Amino acid sequence: MAEHFFERKRNEVGVSLNEVQRRAVQRTEGPLLLLASPGSGKTTTIIMRIGYLLEEKGVDPSRLKAVTFSRASAGDMKERFKRFFPGLPPDCVDFSTIHSLAFEIARDHFRRTGTAYRLIEGELQPExxxxxxxxxxxxxxxxxxxxxxxxxxxxxxxxxxxxxxxxxxxxxxxxxxxxxxxxxxxxxxxxxxxxxxxxxxxxxxxxxxxxxKLLIDYDDMLVIGHEALERDKALLGKYQRRYDYVLTDESQDTSLVQHAIIEKLVRAHGNLCVVADDDQSIYGWRAAEPQYLLDFKRTYPRAAILKMTQNYRSTKAIVGAANRFIKRNKNRYDKTMFTENESGKPIVIRSLSDYKYQAKYVAEQISGVEHLREVAVLYRNNSSSIALMNVLDKSGIPFYMKDGDNRFFSHWVVEDILNFMRLTYTDKRPELFESIHTKCIGYVTRQQMAAVRDIRNNESVFDNLIAYGELKDYQVKQLLEAKETFANMRGAAPLEAIRTISGKLGYEKAIDKMCERLGFRKEYLIGIVNALEEIAEGLATMEEFANRLKHLEQAMKSSRHNKGTNAVTLSTFHSAKGLEFERVYMIDLIEGIIPSNDDIKKFEGGEPANMEEAVRLFYVGMTRAKSHLELLAYRWRDGAKTKESRFMEHIRKLQAPAPSDRQGAPQKAASRSPSQTPAPASAARRAEPARPAKRPLSEESRQTIARLKQTGKAFHRSFGSGEIVYMDDETIHIRFEKGLKKLLLTVCVETGLLRPVSG
Incomplete structure (x- = not known):
């Protein structure tokens, strides 16, 4: 009977299962933990198991419950079910999230107890x-x-x-x-x-x-649902009798209260299939409970455990390295991922000389790729995306930002920097100085600021503070210094202005104090300042800088419409889980980011849990790649020495020989050869590393640039035809049908993105 089912589905929809997958489909009775390695056909196996229960075992669809972690996953499973089993009613199986199930139980409980409630979480209008x-x-x-x-x-x-x-x-x-x-x-x-x-x-x-009314949020749904099942035996019996078979997906992301709800539902019959991968549990900070999986046999003594370890996604080079890498974790099920795919090329490992080359290098590498939808750039923190987005936008490379978070542009650090800049144009607006007075040299108290807030005598706020603020002598001295610094900044290039604000005006020291007092993460806040410096580089005026920020904010919003189009995907490691791409670039792989400083501190203090989760996060990033995986770090950032991630170092050791720019510059390097840049003489944060000579342009590129100057018209592979309105050695401004674009000239020419149009 089972063989007939598998053969029929192979003929009908082209689904062919391996031996472990078949066993997972057929073992329908009792508890089962199915450990599914990356790319092992997990969703296909789940859907085939559901279809097997319905078509071969004759289970009533209403007696089956499939629970997953997110609405997107539930939707994906529903669509896959329709495709695999077109003969069954499309909505016959109840696919839902754990929150949806818990809320149903909670509402039932409220009806029984006559409790009026109101949900207080969900979409909130931005304004x-x-x-x-x-x-x-x-x-x-x-x-x-x-x-x-x-x-x-x-x-x-x-x-x-x-x-x-x-x-x-x-x-x-x-x-x-x-x-x-x-x-x-x-x-x-x-x-x-x-x-x-x-x-x-x-x-x-x-x-x-x-x-x-009782106010409830999303977390309350879970807690109330759990408590209702715990206390109301009649309610518990109702839900236990409703389902004969329960299946949960992505269970490595499930919390203790979520596991407890499922445990109660299946207590009577024990027909539970838990699909998970302990090696991909990356939400510990959100209360995911991977230890529950490791203790599965204690909770369900009759449970069977199957391991789906054949990877159908990646090359042998990627699978082999990832498999050996994850074994550095001790608290896990022992399993060996393998593949029968081609060997493929070794993982590319690059340690660039300086952070500032990273985004340009990535842009150059992917600009010549025809199918950009098959390319992803992955990072741990969203702040890594800003500099990357800036360079991709300048290069005219379309992108889709999976975690697009416009809060960067409204962040108080960004607003502070802009207010510092605004104060250079006029120091007669007390409200501007009031917004930054606690973050600037010459600390002024709130009471002193209040004394001059409403004075409108068209005089400098600094002069008014000195005249009416009852300042101490040291405050007067520092305010005069600040006034002079603001005056000297007027007309400065934005990059120079940001560095003056951070250094001479004391903004970075103020951030240090705020972090100590309020618990902010300094690395995160300084990362925002660094991103602003990246955006400011090459811009002439502060007005141009403010306009660039507005443009990038709009570009981030617009990138949402690029989903599913021929655009490169930018994503955090977390959001990339479950996705796959031909080419993957993992960036910012340095100590302090992955693993984070907190991961390192706890690990050195004898608490390995955070470090093991960081290992799993790195593993998730690696296993998104099908054929090309590139790991990127850098040796200097803002004049300070950095250290490449211990995880990247581990991969380097696992792979021999490994292609690395330590033996020479990359074949498609940025306009400067990163590996040839000498280390800075000083480790001061703002010190500039020595600048090597630019790589000479090819004769063909020089001729293309000459023709662009001659014709005044150009064709861009993504934007179409346009009129050149400005051009210098580094940039070219072109007015396309959809608006003006400022692009990196040599990148676009050397990668074939841009060509002249005659006539």
Whole structure:
């Protein structure tokens, strides 16, 4: 019977399963843990198992529940099911997220107990959220999780909650709920947001007593659903009787409370199939519980464990290195991933001389690729995408930013830098200085600032502070220095201005103090300043810099429309899980980023969990690549020495011989050869490394540039035909049908992106 099923599906839809996959499909009774390595055909196996239950075992579709981690995964499974089993009703199987299931249980509980409730999480209009962030009184009170938390935090601490702090605070709350941590232990959970535990306690109280209804957020769905099943035996029995077979996907991302809900549902019959990969558990900070998988046999003593380890995605070179790399983790199931695909080329490992070459190098490498949709650039932190986006935009290379987060452009650090710059044009606007006065030399108190806030005598705010602010002598001296520095900055190039703001005006020192006081991550904030420097490089005026920021913000928004088109994908490692590309570039692979400084600190203190998760994250990045994988680090950044990631070093040792620019420059190097750049003489943060001579242009490229100057018209592979409006040795400005584009001349010419048009 089973053989007939497999043969029929092979003939009908071309699905052919290997031996382990067949066993996973056929073992329908009792608990099963199916460990699915990357690229092992996990989703295909899941769908075939569901179809087998329906077509061969005669199970009523309404008696089967398939639970996954995200709505996108549930949608993907539903579409795959329709394709594999067109003869079955398309919606006969209940594919849903764990939150959807928990909310159904919670609503049932509320009906039984007569509890009125209101959901306070979901989409919030950007203008409403911004108004709340700016402490603007809204015409009608908005009951939304973020607004409630913001108001509670400001009342408790007398400080405003930044977007970064909001993200950390909501992550802390979610962690506590998903781990089922009792209230008396909330304070033991680390959170860098001041008074986070008190905010959480008051938030919980407000949800219960602040209105005439019980207010619930997404995490409450899980906790209430779990508690309802725990306390209401009749309700538990109802849901246990509803489903005879339960299947969960992406279970390495599942939290303790989510596992507990599933455990209760299947207690009566035990027919549970858990599909997971402990080696791809990368959401520990969001309360994912990979240890639950390792203890699966303790929870389900009769359980069978199957390992799907054949990779159908990647070459032997990539699979072999990834398989050996993940074995550095100790807390995992022992398994060996393999493939029968071609050997392929070794992983490319490059340690560029300086950070500033990285984005340009990537742009050059991918600019000649015809199918950009098969290219991905992956990184750990979203801040890595800004400099990359800037160069791709200049090069005219279309991109899709999977994690596009426009908050970068409204971040308070960006706004601070712009306000510093605005103050160079006029120092007669007290509101500008008030926005930065605590982050500048010549520290001025709030009371002193208040004394001059409303003075409108058309005099310098610095002079008014000295005259009316009752300053101490050291403050007067420093304010005069600041006034002179602002005056000298007027008309400066934006890159020079940012460095003056960070150094001479004391902004970087102010960031240090804020990090100590408020728990901000210094690396993240300095990373924003670094990204602004990247954007400012080569721009002539501060106005041009402000316009460039607006342009890039719009480019990031527009990139969402490039999904599914011929565009390169930019993504964090986390968001790339489940995706695959022919070519993958992993960037910013240095100590302090992956692994992070916190990972390293905990590992050296005898806590390996964070380091093992960082290993898994790196492994997820590697296993996205089908045929070409490139790992990129750099030896200097902002004049300071960096150290390549220990993970990259490990891959280098696993692979021999490994192509590396340590033996010479890359074949398609950036306009300067990174490997030939000598180290800076000083390790001062802003020191400039020596600049090597530019690589000479080929004769063909020189002729192309000459013809571009002659014709005044050009054709770009992505933007079409356009009129050249400006051109120098490095850049070319072209007016296309969709608007003016500023491109890197040599990159576009040497990679064939741009050619002259006669007539």
């Amino acid at each position: 409403t959220e911004q108004a709340a962030a700016d402490s603007i009184t809204l015409p009608v009170p908005v009951l939304h999780k973020k607004i409630i938390l913001r108001e509670l935090y400001e009342r408790i601490t007398r400080n405003r909650l930044t977007d970064d702090q909001m993200e950390e605070l909501t992550t802390y709350i979610s962690y506590v709920k998903n781990k089922l941590i009792p209230q008396e232990k909330w304070a033991s959970v680390k959170c860098d947001v001041p008074d986070a535990e008190r905010v959480l306690r008051e938030y919980e109280t407000f949800k219960r007593t602040g209105t005439d």
